[in-house]
Every structure is written in C-alpha cells, then in structure tokens.
Amino acid sequence: xxxxxxxxxxxxxxxxxxxxxxxxxxxxxxxxxxxxxxxxxxxxxxxxxxxxxxxxxxxxxxxxxxxxxxxxxxxxxxxxxxxxxxxxxxxxxxxxxxxxxxxxxxxxxxxxxxxxxxxxxxxxxxxxxxxxxxxxxxxxxxxxxxxxxxxxxxxxxxxxxxxxxxxxxxxxxxxxxxxxxxxxxxxxxxxxxxxxxxxxxxxxxxxxxxxxxxxxxxxxxxxxxxxxxxxxxxxxxxxxxxxxxxxxxxxxxxxxxxxxxxxxxxxxx
Amino acid sequence: xxxxxxxxxxxxxxxxxxxxxxxxxxxxxxxxxxxxxxxxxxxxxxxxxxxxxxxxxxxxxxxxxxxxxxxxxxxxxxxxxxxxxxxxxxxxxxxxxxxxxxxxxxxxxxxxxxxxxxxxxxxxxxxxxxxxxxxxxxxxxxxxxxxxxxxxxxxxxxxxxxxxxxxxxxxxxxxxxxxxxxxxxxxxxxxxxxxxxxxxxxxxxxxxxxxxxxxxxxxxxxxxxxxxxxxxxxxxxxxxxxxxxxxxxxxxxxxxxxxxxxxxxxxxxxxxxxxx
Amino acid sequence: xxxxxxxxxxxxxxxxxxxxxxxxxxxxxxxxxxxxxxxxxxxxxxxxxxxxxxxxxxxxxxxxxxxxxxxxxxxxxxxxxxxxxxxxxxxxxxxxxxxxxxxxxxxxxxxxxxxxxxxxxxxxxxxxxxxxxxxxxxxxxxxxxxxxxxxxxxxxxxxxxxxxxxxxxxxxxxxxxxxxxxxxxxxxxxxxxxxxxxxxxxxxxxxxxxxxxxxxxxxxxxxxxxxxxxxxxxxxxxxxxxxxxxxxxxxxxxxxxxxxxxxxxxxxxxxxxxxxxxxxxxxxxxxxxxxxxxxxxxxxxxxxxxxxxxxxxxxxxxxxxxxxxxxxxxxxxxxxxxxxxxxxxxxxxxxxxxxxxxxxxxxxxxxxxxxxxxx
Numbered sequence: 001x002x003x004x005x006x007x008x009x010x011x012x013x014x015x016x017x018x019x020x021x022x023x024x025x026x027x028x029x030x031x032x033x034x035x036x037x038x039x040x041x042x043x044x045x046x047x048x049x050x051x052x053x054x055x056x057x058x059x060x061x062x063x064x065x066x067x068x069x070x071x072x073x074x075x076x077x078x079x080x081x082x083x084x085x086x087x088x089x090x091x092x093x094x095x096x097x098x099x100x101x102x103x104x105x106x107x108x109x110x111x112x113x114x115x116x117x118x119x120x121x122x123x124x125x126x127x128x129x130x131x132x133x134x135x136x137x138x139x140x141x142x143x144x145x146x147x148x149x150x151x152x153x154x155x156x157x158x159x160x161x162x163x164x165x166x167x168x169x170x171x172x173x174x175x176x177x178x179x180x181x182x183x184x185x186x187x188x189x190x191x192x193x194x195x196x197x198x199x200x201x202x203x204x205x206x207x208x209x210x211x212x213x214x215x216x217x218x219x220x221x222x223x224x225x226x227x228x229x230x231x232x233x234x235x236x237x238x239x240x241x242x243x244x245x246x247x248x249x250x251x252x253x254x255x256x257x258x259x260x261x262x263x264x265x266x267x268x269x
Numbered sequence: 270x271x272x273x274x275x276x277x278x279x280x281x282x283x284x285x286x287x288x289x290x291x292x293x294x295x296x297x298x299x300x301x302x303x304x305x306x307x308x309x310x311x312x313x314x315x316x317x318x319x320x321x322x323x324x325x326x327x328x329x330x331x332x333x334x335x336x337x338x339x340x341x342x343x344x345x346x347x348x349x350x351x352x353x354x355x356x357x358x359x360x361x362x363x364x365x366x367x368x369x370x371x372x373x374x375x376x377x378x379x380x381x382x383x384x385x386x387x388x389x390x391x392x393x394x395x396x397x398x399x400x401x402x403x404x405x406x407x408x409x410x411x412x413x414x415x416x417x418x419x420x421x422x423x424x425x426x427x428x429x430x431x432x433x434x435x436x437x438x439x440x441x442x443x444x445x446x447x448x449x450x451x452x453x454x455x456x457x458x459x460x461x462x463x464x465x466x467x468x469x470x471x472x473x474x475x476x477x478x479x480x481x482x483x484x485x486x487x488x489x490x491x492x493x494x495x496x497x498x499x500x501x502x503x504x505x506x507x508x509x510x511x512x513x514x515x516x517x518x519x520x521x522x523x524x525x526x527x528x529x530x531x532x533x534x535x536x537x538x539x540x541x542x543x544x545x
Numbered sequence: 546x547x548x549x550x551x552x553x554x555x556x557x558x559x560x561x562x563x564x565x566x567x568x569x570x571x572x573x574x575x576x577x578x579x580x581x582x583x584x585x586x587x588x589x590x591x592x593x594x595x596x597x598x599x600x601x602x603x604x605x606x607x608x609x610x611x612x613x614x615x616x617x618x619x620x621x622x623x624x625x626x627x628x629x630x631x632x633x634x635x636x637x638x639x640x641x642x643x644x645x646x647x648x649x650x651x652x653x654x655x656x657x658x659x660x661x662x663x664x665x666x667x668x669x670x671x672x673x674x675x676x677x678x679x680x681x682x683x684x685x686x687x688x689x690x691x692x693x694x695x696x697x698x699x700x701x702x703x704x705x706x707x708x709x710x711x712x713x714x715x716x717x718x719x720x721x722x723x724x725x726x727x728x729x730x731x732x733x734x735x736x737x738x739x740x741x742x743x744x745x746x747x748x749x750x751x752x753x754x755x756x757x758x759x760x761x762x763x764x765x766x767x768x769x770x771x772x773x774x775x776x777x778x779x780x781x782x783x784x785x786x787x788x789x790x791x792x793x794x795x796x797x798x799x800x801x802x803x804x805x806x807x808x809x810x811x812x813x814x815x816x817x818x819x820x821x822x823x824x825x826x827x828x829x830x831x832x833x834x835x836x837x838x839x840x841x842x843x844x845x846x847x848x849x850x851x852x853x854x855x856x857x858x859x860x861x862x863x864x865x866x867x868x869x870x871x872x873x874x875x876x877x878x879x880x881x882x883x884x885x886x887x888x889x890x891x892x893x894x895x896x897x898x899x900x901x902x903x904x905x906x907x908x909x910x911x912x913x914x915x916x917x918x919x920x
Contacts, residue, residue: 005347006351008351009352013366015419016370016423018385019385022381022385022391023381035387076285078280078281079281079284083282085277098289098293098294099289102293104472104476106476106479106521106522107480108480108500108518109300109522110296112514112518113297113518114292115504116299116511117299120299138292145288199372203372205375210504223380239380242374243369250365250369254365
C-alpha cells in the first residue's frame with residue numbers, strides 16, 4: 001500500500017509537471033522547433049526582451065492588479081465590518097448570497113454579464129467603444145471584493161467582541177478604539193484578502209477578455225491573442241519566467257509559514 | 270448613540286451595497302434582458318427557442334465536463350488521502366507542488382499540452398522512433414477532457430485534502446477500537462467525513478469545465494466546441510450575436526445553479542446516506 | 546464602609562432585546578465605596594444591568610444617574626466607570642505594560658506619570674517584572690490581574706466586574722476573591738460585581754442584589770439574605786432550603802404537616818397560607834418518638850464535613866445536614882427549634898422550590914431531554 005501510494009503520488013506529479021517541464025526545456029532550444037532539441041540557447045529569452053508589447057502588457061497587468069486589489073480591499077473591509085454589525089440574520093444572508101455570486105458564477109458569465117451592462121450604458125451614452133481600462137478595473141474590483149470580505153469577516157468573528165468595548169471603556173472614542181484595537185486584530189485577514197485579490201487579478205483571463213477593449217491588453221489577454229496563431233518559442237521563455245517567479249514566491253511563502261509555525265509551536269510549549 | 274450607530278452602519282454598508290447592486294445584480298438582470306430581446310430591444314422568445322440548435326453543444330459540454338469531473342475525483346481522492354498520511358513537512362512541500370501549476374495561468378497550462386499532443390509533438394515523435402504512424406491526439410474529445418482534468422485537478426485535490434487532514438486521529442482510533450478494519454474505517458468514517466470536501470471539489474471542477482472556452486479551442490477541433498466557445502464566438506466574432514449569447518449564458522447559469530442545488534442536497538443528506 | 550449618598554441610581558430601567566424583556570422596571574441605588582454584587586443565574590439580567598451602567602446598552606426606558614446627574618446617552622468612553630470583562634478582553638497586540646497604560650495614553654497623561662502609575666499598579670496586583678510580557682504568554686490568573694490593573698489605573702469611581710473569576714479554577718478563584726476584596730478596601734472605590742456563584746456573593750459583598758427574570762428579588766446584607774430570604778426563589782437560590790407549605794395560626798405560631806410549631810415571625814393574618822423555610826443544618830434528627838415530625842430516611846450521602854440526608858415526611862422530601870451517620874430505611878423524627886423556622890409570604894415562586902424529591906435541576910434537565918427523545 002505504501003509503495004503504491006508513493007508510485008501513485010509520483011505519477012500524478014509527473015502528469016502535473018510534464019507539460020510545464022517540456023515547455024521550459026524547449027524555451028532553451030536553439031532552434032524554433034518544439035519537437036527536436038538541437039542545443040541549449042538563451043536566444044528566445046533575448047527575443048522576449050525585445051517584445052515591447054509584452055513589457056507593456058505586464059505593466060498594465062500590475063497597475064490593474066494594484067488598483068483593483070487596493071480598492072477592493074477598502075470596499076470589502078468596510079463591507080465586512082458592516083455585515084459583522086448587522087443584526088438581522090436574513091439581511092446578513094442576503095448580503096452573503098450576493099457576495100457569493102461572483103465566486104460561484106463561472107467567469108464567463110461574470111464577464112459576459114458585466115460586458116452587457118457596459119455595452120448597454122455605453123450605447124445609451126452614445127459612446128463608440130465603452131470597453132477599456134475603466135471597465136476592466138470595475139470588473140476586477142467586482143470579482144475581488146468577495147475574497148476580501150471572506151478573509152476579513154472570519155477574523156472579525158474570531159475577535160473578542162469585548163475588545164472594542166474594553167477600549168471604549170478605557171476612554172477611546174469609537175473610531176480610535178477601532179484603529180487601536182480592532183484593526184490590529186483583523187489586519188492579517190485584510191492583508192491576506194489584499195494578496196489574494198492581487199493574485200486573482202494578475203491571473204484573470206476570462207473576465208478581462210470580455211470587459212476590456214482593444215486598446216488595453218493585460219498579460220493574459222495578450223497571451224491569448226498570441227497563442228491564437230502559431231507561436232514562436234519566445235512565448236515559452238515568457239511562460240518559463242512566470243513559472244520560476246511563482247515557484248520563487250511559493251518557496252518564500254512556505255519558508256515564512258514554516259518559520260511562523262515553529263514560532264507558534266515554541267510559544268505553546 | 271443609537272442614531273450614531275445607524276449612521277455608521279449606513280456608511281459602512283453603502284459602498285458595497287451600491288457596488289454589488291450595480292455590478293453584480295444588475296449585470297445578471299442584463300443577461301436576462303438581452304436573452305429576451307432582439308437586437309432592436311423588442312421583447313422576443315426567439316433567442317431561447319433557437320437554442321435547440323445548440324442542443325448537441327449542451328450535451329457535449331455536460332458530457333465532457335462530467336467525465337472530466339469523475340476522472341479528476343478518482344485521481345484526486347487517493348492522492349489527497351496519501352498526502353494526508355505523510356509527515357507535516359512532506360505535506361507542506363507536496364502542497365506547494367500542487368499549488369504551483371494551479372497558480373500558472375490557465376492559458377499557459379492549456380497551451381503547454383499542445384507541445385506534447387501535436388501532430389509533431391513529443392508523443393508522436395517518440396512513436397515515430399519505433400516506426401509507428403503518428404496518432405491524431407490533438408483535436409479530439411479525449412484531448413479536451415484531458416485538458417479539463419489537467420487544469421482543474423488541483424481544485425479537486427485541495428478541498429479533499431483539507432477535510433482529510435482535519436480528521437481527528439482519535440476518531441480513527443475510536444473506529445479501530447470499535448472493531449473497524451481498514452476498509453470499514455475508510456467506508457464508515459473517513460469517507461463520510463470527507464464528503465464536504467468532495468462536494469466542493471466537484472463544484473470547483475465542474476463549473477469551470479462546463480463553461481470553458483479556451484481548453485476546447487486549443488485542444489479540440491471545431492466539432493468539440495462547447496457552450497463557452499459558442500458564447501465567445503457570438504460575442505467576439507459576430508456583430509448581432511449578443512442576444513443569443515445572452516440566452517446561452519442564461520441557460521448555462523441555470524444548468525450550473527441546478528447542478529449546485531443537487532450537489533448541496535447530496536452534501537446535506539450525506540451524513541446519513543453514505544454510512545449505510 | 547457604607548456612606549449614605551447615592552453614587553449610582555437606576556430608576557425604572559427597562560431593557561428589551563428583540564421584544565424580549567431582559568430587565569423589567571428595575572430600580573436600584575448604590576452607595577459610594579460599596580461592594581455590591583448582582584447575583585443570579587444566566588439570563589437573569591445581571592450582566593445587562595452592568596452594561597447599562599457602563600453605557601454599552603441604552604435602556605428602552607428609565608434613567609441612570611451618576612452622582613445625581615442623568616447619564617443616559619453618555620457614551621461609555623465619557624463615563625468614569627471602568628469594566629473588567631468576563632474573559633478579560635486584554636488587547637493581544639499590546640504587552641502587559643501597554644495594556645495597563647492604555648487608558649492613560651488615550652487620555653494623554655504624560656509618559657512619566659504613566660510609568661509611575663503603571664508600576665504602582667503592577668505592585669498592587671503582584672505582577673512586578675511582567676511589563677514586557679506578551680498577553681498570550683500569561684496564565685489565566687495573571688491575565689485577570691492585568692485586567693484589574695488596566696481598569697483600576699484610570700482611578701474610576703466605580704469598577705464594574707462581570708464574572709471576573711468565572712474562568713479560573715476553584716483554588717485560584719478563592720485566592721482572587723480575597724485579593725479583589727483587599728484591592729477594593731485599599732482603593733475605597735465602589736465595586737459592582739456580577740456573579741452566579743452565591744458563595745462568592747455572600748463572602749465578598751457589602752450588599753447582595755438577587756436577580757431573577759429581569760427583576761430584583763431581594764436586596765440586603767449577605768447575612769440577612771441568607772437568614773431572611775424574601776421568597777421561595779431567594780431561599781432556594783442562596784444555600785439549600787426546605788420550603789414547606791404552612792398556615793399561620795397566630796403570631797409566633799405556624800402549622801405545617803398537620804403540626805403546630807412555634808416560630809419568631811409575626812404580623813401575618815390568621816389562617817394565611819405561607820412558605821416556611823427551614824435550612825438543612827437547622828434540623829436535628831432524633832430517635833422516633835422524640836421529635837415533631839416522623840419520616841423515613843431515603844438516602845445518605847457523605848459530603849466531607851457532613852452527611853446529606855434525605856428524609857421522606859408525608860411525601861415531602863426534606864434535606865438535612867448532620868455530622869452523624871444514619872442508615873437508609875431508618876425511621877426517625879425531626880426536631881425543629883423556633884429560631885430555625887423562617888416564614889415568607891406566598892409569591893409566584895411558591896411550590897417551585899425547596900422539595901428535594903426532584904433533587905437537582907440538572908437531573909430534571911436530563912429527564913426532560915430523555916422525555917423529549919422518546920416523543
């Protein structure tokens with residue numbers, strides 16, 4: 001059973017990584033071929049650097065992800081506080097249902113539905129092409145907010161409700177009490193909501209594809225249009241770089257996580 | 270004080286309430302509005318009645334995504350089970366290795382398979398060495414289903430692993446103590462306790478699979494076009510397809526809502542139902 | 546200790562949550578420097594009363610006075626009362642020193658003075674040397690001390706304590722009871738203390754306020770509450786009591802179980818039905834034929850200092866505490882002296898308490914559950 005388990009695990013990982021490894025290998029191929037490896041070369045990476053289009057798209061993606069995740073964190077944190085203080089269960093349930101819609105709906109529906117709204121409003125206002133950076137930003141904020149709420153709300157619920165009262169009791173005004181006591185208690189939830197929103201925004205293709213215009217490309221929408229035609233291996237160089245960036249981030253996160261786990265373990269002992 | 274509390278409540282809720290109303294609820298109403306109107310904005314049922322043309326597409330979408338979901342489940346469950354048995358450090362590394370492909374963009378993950386499956390891809394090159402005729406791998410239903418499995422396998426592994434790793438060891442010991450052998454322990458204790466993870470895994474794989482358009486375009490041929498591809502085509506490549514696309518979206522949404530309702534009912538009754 | 550001025554006064558307070566009345570027309574005043582305990586089981590309104598005084602809850606109607614000034618609508622941060630919360634509510638993002646200094650910093654007291662006052666406080670609660678310690682690394686008792694110091698450092702006129710010892714184990718609780726009492730004496734400020742533990746209430750307080758169903762059942766000194774309970778609820782809640790139906794025959798004469806007994810109470814109408822309270826330790830067991838009431842011993846339980854004996858007298862189960870051991874099934878007589886008998890007017894609680902046939906509420910609850918299951 002044990003050896004079977006290990007073999008099975010290995011095979012699944014092979015399945016998960018084989019295509020990515022093939023891609024990385026051929027990004028170092030001398031020739032343009034993706035079937036025969038003729039020799040090691042960084043030539044495609046050099047070519048990648050010359051693609052201004054890609055640099056621009058990367059910049060767009062980062063700007064979009066930053067703006068949308070920060071805005072979503074602001075709105076989402078306020079919303080989580082509002083929901084936390086709601087007294088009627090039915091109202092809370094209604095809010096949570098609406099919050100769940102962008103998460104449960106397939107991306108294509110979220111994208112198409114927002115596009116229909118934007119196009120309709122654009123037409124009503126007599127605009128030629130209403131889709132662009134603005135609509136894209138709105139779309140990203142929309143699908144990011146729920147993740148912020150779902151990260152902050154549990155932190156609020158875990159926080160001792162008497163903490164706020166204790167601060168009031170000791171002379172803080174409600175706003176001061178919130179900043180000095182509640183905010184530190186939920187800050188980890190806010191930060192993880194922000195990070196999650198940022199990465200989701202970086203990664204999103206489907207919703208972006210329907211809500212952006214031709215003048216604003218993100219990295220994923222650019223990749224889509226490049227891979228529609230037969231491609232040159234410089235795109236594999238791009239994919240490989242993305243792979244290694246994610247790998248680096250994951251390793252860093254794990255090291256940090258392991259450190260804090262060990263710290264907690266020592267604290268408890 | 271009470272009035273102040275009310276004002277604070279309004280200030281906290283107002284931004285999100287407005288945002289969700291305009292950008293979550295209203296867009297969904299627009300889907301319905303476009304589905305029931307023609308390009309001139311007049312009420313019509315034509316879009317929906319014309320959907321019978323897409324009956325085959327719906328069938329194919331459902332079939333492919335159900336097959337992909339089932340296969341994914343049968344790969345993910347044992348994988349997550351074995352993973353939950355390993356030491357904490359191994360689990361951490363394994364988890365990272367599951368997340369890494371998941372964090373790669375869907376487009377890249379899908380596209381990377383073309384290198385392997387192409388007419389002159391890795392597999393066919395390999396077969397050629399033995400003088401075997403190249404196989405038609407890409408552009409087949411199998412390739413589309415493979416793409417779905419590959420893309421969404423981590424989404425099945427993670428929730429199942431999460432519930433499995435949370436099962437209290439003493440519960441398993443209690444089961445052994447009460448006379449369960451490994452099989453019974455699995456069937457009567459582990460499986461029922463992990464149903465919630467299985468259900469969310471199924472939803473997380475099925476929903477994006479049934480609504481995909483990139484996977485089927487890259488790995489399938491035109492005869493493997495799914496609902497998503499048709500919506501995409503109507504919106505991006507035609508000038509008057511918006512209304513039919515909205516009708517397709519509406520039906521897709523209903524299918525997904527219905528299947529989630531079924532899954533939720535299954536999850537609710539699983540406490541009693543699975544233990545028999 | 547007790548001064549006659551009214552530091553805090555509640556007038557006809559009504560609090561409702563979702564249409565349910567939690568405090569029902571409650572009036573109460575508390576003197577300066579008093580140690581007052583609000584005593585009752587959960588849901589009786591004691592914590593709500595505390596929160597009304599602290600300002601966390603606005604009453605639907607009624608008035609709260611502090612130093613004869615109406616403070617309805619004054620927010621908690623402007624009231625010169627401080628609270629010790631049930632689970633302390635220490636700020637996890639600050640260490641011991643910063644937690645204690647919190648109130649002074651909010652009020653912009655100079656750092657130098659803060660330093661001096663915090664060290665005074667640490668001395669008061671015996672936590673010298675813990676300044677830099679993280680809150681999460683403290684034991685329950687230490688957290689309790691920090692909570693006390695954090696509240697007291699602001700020199701409030703009134704300290705509100707919401708079941709402050711409930712989370713501690715028995716031995717620590719006893720120590721902290723003494724310590725709290727000492728702190729109150731040293732500071733000379735008013736303590737309003739909420740607890741469900743009658744022993745705690747009796748041993749610490751100057752005045753006990755027994756609450757039930759949002760109403761005050763009795764206010765008095767601990768000894769008076771124990772010896773002269775006002776109704777069957779108080780008699781049962783404070784200590785153990787046998788509560789028997791009786792009829793006043795005359796002043797100083799009550800009839801129960803068909804026999805006349807002498808007592809020390811007067812002023813009831815002739816023939817008035819009353820509740821008769823007899824504490825278990827005040828009844829003597831004597832050989833059959835030598836006492837006033839004949840009964841059969843149903844159970845004998847050893848409790849350490851004494852035996853707890855249940856005796857069936859005409860289908861009413863008496864509880865008696867004695868240091869002598871008896872056997873189950875033995876026929877004995879009960880002897881009751883006049884000063885052991887306390888007469889109460891009939892109330893809505895008559896007949897609900899004081900018969901040990903249904904021994905404990907817990908057993909009642911259990912049997913109720915099984916009944917429900919069977920249905």
